[in-house]
Amino acid sequence: MTEVQQQIEIQPLKPAVQPVNLLGLDRAAMEDFFTGIGEKKFRATQLMKWIHQQGVVDFQQMNNLSKDLRTQLAEHACIKNLEVAKDQLSIDGTRKWLLRLPDGNHIEAVFIPEDDRGTLCVSSQVGCALDCSFCSTGRQGFNRNLSTAEIISQVWLAAHLLEEEKKPGRKITNVVMMGMGEPLLNFDNTVQAVRIMMDDFAYGLSKRRVTVSTAGVVPAMDRLGDVIDMRLAVSLHATNDALRNELVPVNKKYPLKELMAACRRFINKQNTRSRITFEYVMLEGVNDRPEHARELIKLLKGIPTLMNLIPFNPFEGSGYRAPSRNAVSRFSDILHKAGMTTVVRKTRGDDIDAACGQLAGKIEDKSRRHRRFAEPRFGMEQ
Numbered sequence: 139m140t141e142v143q144q145q146i147e148i149q150p151l152k153p154a155v156q157p158v159n160l161l162g163l164d165r166a167a168m169e170d171f172f173t174g175i176g177e178k179k180f181r182a183t184q185l186m187k188w189i190h191q192q193g194v195v196d197f198q199q200m201n202n203l204s205k206d207l208r209t210q211l212a213e214h215a216c217i218k219n220l221e222v223a224k225d226q227l228s229i230d231g232t233r234k235w236l237l238r239l240p241d242g243n244h245i246e247a248v249f250i251p252e253d254d255r256g257t258l259c260v261s262s263q264v265g266c267a268l269d270c271s272f273c274s275t276g277r278q279g280f281n282r283n284l285s286t287a288e289i290i291s292q293v294w295l296a297a298h299l300l301e302e303e304k305k306p307g308r309k310i311t312n313v314v315m316m317g318m319g320e321p322l323l324n325f326d327n328t329v330q331a332v333r334i335m336m337d338d339f340a341y342g343l344s345k346r347r348v349t350v351s352t353a354g355v356v357p358a359m360d361r362l363g364d365v366i367d368m369r370l371a372v373s374l375h376a377t378n379d380a381l382r383n384e385l386v387p388v389n390k391k392y393p394l395k396e397l398m399a400a401c402r403r404f405i406n407k408q409n410t411r412s413r414i415t416f417e418y419v420m421l422e423g424v425n426d427r428p429e430h431a432r433e434l435i436k437l438l439k440g441i442p443t444l445m446n447l448i449p450f451n452p453f454e455g456s457g458y459r460a461p462s463r464n465a466v467s468r469f470s471d472i473l474h475k476a477g478m479t480t481v482v483r484k485t486r487g488d489d490i491d492a493a494c495g496q497l498a499g500k501i502e503d504k505s506r507r508h509r510r511f512a513e514p515r516f517g518m519e520q
């Protein structure tokens with residue numbers, strides 16, 4: 139054997155190239171993929187229609203592609219969805235899926251039907267690092283970001299499984315990224331997923347029907363406004379820094395003054411009809427008093443606002459209680475009278491733990507918050 143032959147002999151085998159999961163490619167990335175394998179760009183829209191609109195995941199069924207191309211796709215690519223570990227239907231029509239990721243982690247997606255819309259709430263991360271004190275997801279700590287394919291798979295599966303129901307009103311008309319995780323801390327994958335949701339060759343949702351929610355990661359809000367036009371929701375929950383530091387700890391890094399300035403900048407970058415949705419979880423004796431409503435009006439002055447009031451949904455060991463009906467209606471009356479568009483969110487899917495803040499289900503409390511908050515916190519003073 140010559141020296142060269144010997145060298146070849148001892149070369150380690152190249153690791154097999156992972157097939158690309160086409161589920162997670164937006165139009166530009168899909169076009170790059172096709173030009174990369176020597177095909178024309180228009181194949182991208184053909185593939186997107188097959189995957190997202192026809193729900194086809196087997197290349198052999200894509201009958202407007204040549205046999206050669208189908209074989210080539212089977213070699214270089216795949217269309218891989220998450221596995222449904224549990225599928226639950228609430229008596230109010232809310233449907234929740236527990237989805238298993240390839241690494242064994244789990245996430246959840248929830249479909250919430252209403253008279254005039256069907257909203258799918260999707261997750262962006264496994265767990266969450268932001269540790270909001272009233273949130274059951276925050277308890278499991280942060281595990282990892284979801285890939286774009288893992289975010290889109292929630293939409294694909296929900297659309298597919300709802301269609302199988304063959305019932306009127308069971309269609310996704312809106313997507314909110316308000317499930318597990320902080321979407322703006324998984325920025326690139328979130329933006330790419332939103333582009334797929336809004337693409338006419340995929341789900342074709344208008345920019346007013348896709349909402350990304352943030353607890354207030356200010357630099358990422360600025361970046362988001364620069365790259366995409368869609369709805370933004372801000373999880374506010376408190377009207378002053380002292381209380382917000384407690385409820386939404388990321389406030390210590392980006393306090394209310396900076397957050398409100400970022401909201402104004404975001405609105406200025408969007409079209410004139412935009413407004414920001416503010417989420418406000420109402421906790422008895424903590425943030426549900428008339429003076430908080432008045433502080434809220436002052437804080438949001440000049441920002442086009444849709445206010446979502448969310449009466450807290452207690453879960454075991456949360457340390458908080460739901461506000462009284464009186465407190466909620468008194469609070470929303472004050473906002474209404476000040477001219478603020480205000481909606482009191484109904485609790486949905488309570489019997490299947492699908493309501494806000496319950497998404498993590500019965501999970502391990504890695505943050506040990508149950509110990510920190512062993513004492514009940516209702517009636518807490520600021």
Ligand code: SF4
Nearest residue numbers: 266269270273276319
């Ligand atoms: S409320 Fe949202 S940002 Fe806060 S811990 Fe829960 S999932 Fe994370």
